[in-house]
Amino acid sequence: MTGSKGNGEARPGGVRSQSDVDRMRSRRARLALGALYASIGLLAIAFFRLQVVGQEEYTLQSTQNRLRAISVPPPRGSIYDRRGRLLAENVPGYSLALLPGSPDSARATLERLAPWLELNSERIDELHERFRQRPGTALLVDDDLEPAVVAAIEERRPQFRMVLIDTHPSRRYPPGSSIGHVIGYVSEISESELEIPDFETYEAGRIIGKKGIERQYELELGGEPGVRFVEVDARGSIVGEFGPRPSIPATPGADLTLGLDLELHELADSIFPDTMKGGIVALDPRSGEVLLLYSFPTFDPNRFVGGISSENWSALRDDPAEPLLNRALSALYPPGSTWKPVVSSVAMREGVAGIEDFMPNGCNGALQYGNRPFRCWKRSGHGALDMSGAIKESCNVYFYQLGQRIGLDRLLSGVNSLGFNGRTGIDLPGEVGGRFPPSRDWYDERFGPRGWTESVTLNLSIGQGETEQSLLRMAQFYAALATGLPPVIPHLRRSEVLENRRVDWRVDLSDPQRGQIVQAMSRVVNEPGGTAYRFRLAEWEMVGKTGTAQNPHGEPHSWFVGFAPANDPRIVVAAIVENGHPDNTTSLAVPLASRVVQRFLTDEEVPTSSPAVTASTP
């Protein structure tokens, strides 16, 4: 706006004629039209920049705007037992997820969903928080919806614009709680699991194995998710499939066959005393295949499918009976008298005593060492016993003296050379390795150089004191003792590679020596007066060793570890019942073990798998 023009237009002081006004107006009209077309030109340039120059970029943005990639969950591989019986499978299920969008509407949607999905306010808070932390990804709310709930939500679609209901394979464990501990369970991947390098390709919302076999073989069972492209509107509602990009189907996970015997699990589940805690493990001593890995109390893995409610979860977690603790694998116990064959093996290998050797003092109920008596379980005493008799009757006084004769140093190095200080290497997560003092220094460090005496040798000789072992570890040692073969590594998956794996320690006894220990353990079960005589088997020669483990938590634990048949061992079994009754503690673990052995050996004679053959069996 310059002033010079204005001067000519107005003539202050003079009356303007109509023609003056017309001239002024036509000038100003030209000015106005100039402004009009300049503005339109400017707008046209702006549109040209967006529409012609920027078309490609904006078209791409427009596509991204409305395109959502939705993960298609892969069906997990099925899991079978040694006879092809189903342990884990997939059934069609419905999942419900919230699509990316504003956190506020996500919260409102969750609140509207609450009555149908039984979400309490805590769970809503938790889900909302997860939604906020991962913008741009769908939030899995429930992956095990009832069809009735699906129908109810679909009927009210307008209220649930952000909700994506999808069919997907849902996990089912037909055997239920009998295999809970060994099979583990599946659930949505957690924040911390997303950081694990193995799972770097996994995305939030993915269902992943959390424990047991499901976790161990996650990468094989899990499969590869596919991708489905859908078109969404501004509010995040899905309006349909996105035609231009075809879906990528999911790759199903691989099936898995285990050496487990489902029937043994069902048997164990039915015979384990309801009021007690403990576990049973059975192995094939030749291959290392785990036949049975049972822990009680147990849980039903089906309860985790679809996301376990926080009440159920805290009930499981806070239960004083610890149903989530796998007592066959992750719990350590003093081995008690089941330890005696270990000490015998060391003694024979070191040449300090043979199977028929007596010790200087007969058993009169206790052995005086220093100024304190070390007791035998039998107050009246066993009298004079050789090693075989001492194993049969589980005489502590004999083993106190045997231990002294071996000496602490040789005992420590001998036991350590049998691998009792570490894990077995089973293909399951959560194994806790056995504990045994590696050397004298361990005692010095722990108690101070003058804080302990050689009397520790006595306790170590009867499986008390500073040794703590798992059921699995004891079973592994007995398997080595049973076969004389290089010790196996227990494993669940049926695989030749795993069968051929062997540990790097040896029992190192001659076959006759080993036979003598087996013979002594046979007397435990099969001779009157043996500690397990009541539970011998009529058709098979079962051998083994009972144990009564003193412990600080209450009544002694009842142990049995053994195998059968003695001349051709095909099953090793280890059982423990925690805090049994003091009077008949051995009778708690032994019957569990003997029934497992009986069932296994009986079933073994029945031809497997083929239904035609099964049908023709009388």
Next chain:
Amino acid sequence: MNVRKEGIAVRLGDPLFVAAALTLALFGIAMIYSAGLTEIRTPVANAWKRQAVWLALSVIAFAFASRVPLRWLEWATPWIYGLSILLLIAVLVVGSGPGTRSWLKFAGFSFQPAELAKLATILMLARSLGGREEPEVRLLRLWRPMVIAFAPFLLVLAQPDLGSAVTFGVILICALFWAGVPLFTIFMLVSPGVSLLLGWSATIWGVWFVFVIILLYLRRPWMLEAVAVGVGNLAAGALAAPLWNSLAPYQQNRLLVFLNPGIDPRGAGWHLIQSQVAIGSGGWLGRGFGEGPQKRLSFLPEQHNDFIFSVVGEELGFVGVLVVLLGFGWLLQRTVKIAAGSSQNFGSILTFALFGAWFTHLVINVGMTVGLMPVTGLPLPFISYGGTFLLMTFIGVALISRTAQEH
């Protein structure tokens, strides 16, 4: 036959102008129809029917209004203006609307008094300025038109509706411009407004202020005027910050986002970005009528109203945009021609002020969709959905037509 044809032509004043207005309005209904074609059906799906009814009413209103002699209208103007001011006050007391109080409702009928006020202010200014023999040179003697425009300006600002408020300013300037007020006088009038805009930066405002002072010194207006302009600029510069703070946060956001849409891509910037994506993906020829994915999936805000031009851009492409812009250009050019050709001062100023109002709406609305202008919620004349607005626009068309007729 011939006589009758001519009769219609005479009654229409400028039949091509009226035809252009009607064409744009029909095109608007088509675009509103398209805006309602969404994947998930919304109430917008029926908006085109309501707009069609309003267009019918508007045509009837046009038929009546174009028969009213301008002299009668000039006589009635103070009453119309007074009524519109009363309605603006009423809307502040009992009005309703999303976020702002801009709607009056009675008997199931919604009405935006600001739209009537724009027309009434134009009439009032035309009456006030058109009655003079001489164009006024002295700034302070222009107090009457200033008050006429300022009253609705302040009332609309209080709703708050910044976009409409600015329109009153533009109407005033256009009316003064067409009445022959010297450009320097208009400059003096506008300068405090510029100070207000530049007030956020002391340096830039300082440069402007020195420029104003130098200009005042060179042009030597009356001392009182010079002092008033100087004080006005100082006050506006000082008031900029407090005024900014008195804006509602959403208004501040809109203005900030205009400067940089990236600052709030999920909030206030969202609309602009989505609009640009829609327009940009239209390319040369567009996605096809009714087919725009951004629109179909409701990514465009107010896509039948404020952002209808984004739908035009997405579906009809650059070519379609250019045709529509040129259509507006032709209509507005025609309006200026009618204003220039009229010997009737009242009608001429009225016509030119209407040109100014429509032109402002066009530039602000269309500029907003591409990010050239802040998001203010000014509708696009003839095209945007809105009954009152369409009706007032067509009454405007009638008055222009009448002006052309009385030529």
